[in-house]
Amino acid sequence: TGKNVDYKKIYTEGITKITSRDFEYAKFMHMSIKLLALSKENGDKTLAMVAPFMITEYHPLHMVTGVFNAVFVKGNMLGDSMYYGRGAGKLPTASAVVSDVIDCARHIGKVIMCFWDAQDTEMMSIEEVDRKFFFRIKAGYETKVRELFGEDIEVIRLEGVSEEMGIVTPVLKEKDFALKYALLSDALL
Numbered sequence: 658t659g660k661n662v663d664y665k666k667i668y669t670e671g672i673t674k675i676t677s678r679d680f681e682y683a684k685f686m687h688m689s690i691k692l693l694a695l696s697k698e699n700g701d702k703t704l705a706m707v708a709p710f711m712i713t714e715y716h717p718l719h720m721v722t723g724v725f726n727a728v729f730v731k732g733n734m735l736g737d738s739m740y741y742g743r744g745a746g747k748l749p750t751a752s753a754v755v756s757d758v759i760d761c762a763r764h765i766g767k768v769i770m771c772f773w774d775a776q777d778t779e780m781m782s783i784e785e786v787d788r789k790f791f792f793r794i795k796a797g798y799e800t801k802v803r804e805l806f807g808e809d810i811e812v813i814r815l816e817g818v819s820e821e822m823g824i825v826t827p828v829l830k831e832k833d834f835a836l837k838y839a840l841l842s843d844a845l846l
Contacts, residue, residue: 660778662696662705668783670708678793682823685815687714691721702781711791724749784832793823798844805837821846 672692683690688711696705712719717739721727726744731737743749794802796819802810806826813823826834838845 660776663777666780668706672709675709681815682813683711688712689719691718699781703778704781706783786831787828789828790826790834791823793821793846794844796820796822805840
């Protein structure tokens with residue numbers, strides 16, 4: 658849109674709550690867990706967020722590992738496109754910094770035009786975002802989860818793990834998920 662995005666208004670969720678057991682569930686479901694930055698226009702509003710997501714093994718971002726970063730773009734004319742390369746770690750970061758310094762030196766005394774509107778874009782509330790959710794509960798609470806989230810949930814049981822199960826919800830708004838999830842406080846791990 659060419660408008661500014663106030664970084665303080667971007668929803669961010671880190672990876673501190675993710676455990677090794679979550680990775681076991683992801684692997685069992687043929688998925689991987691990735692910390693993603695997501696941005697898209699939704700009418701006259703912009704959705705921008707950073708959060709962990711489970712990505713299916715068929716998505717191109719699934720295979721991005723190690724010091725590699727990727728940008729996945731869905732264009733209205735181009736379709737899906739991914740830009741991939743080194744971008745994390747000591748040497749790629751040092752290379753990027755040196756590249757920026759050289760670029761600045763090449764443009765000493767020159768004005769580089771940036772055409773960004775001074776107006777901030779209107780941000781979409783995270784509460785209105787639709788998506789599926791994954792969470793883990795103690796064994797014995799499946800009936801309560803079905804009462805709250807409906808029969809369309811997917812129940813995941815890991816072999817050799819009897820004390821808990823994973824749940825994948827149908828598509829819900831974030832605010833609806835949060836309300837229902839709060840009612841499961843006694844069942845959560």
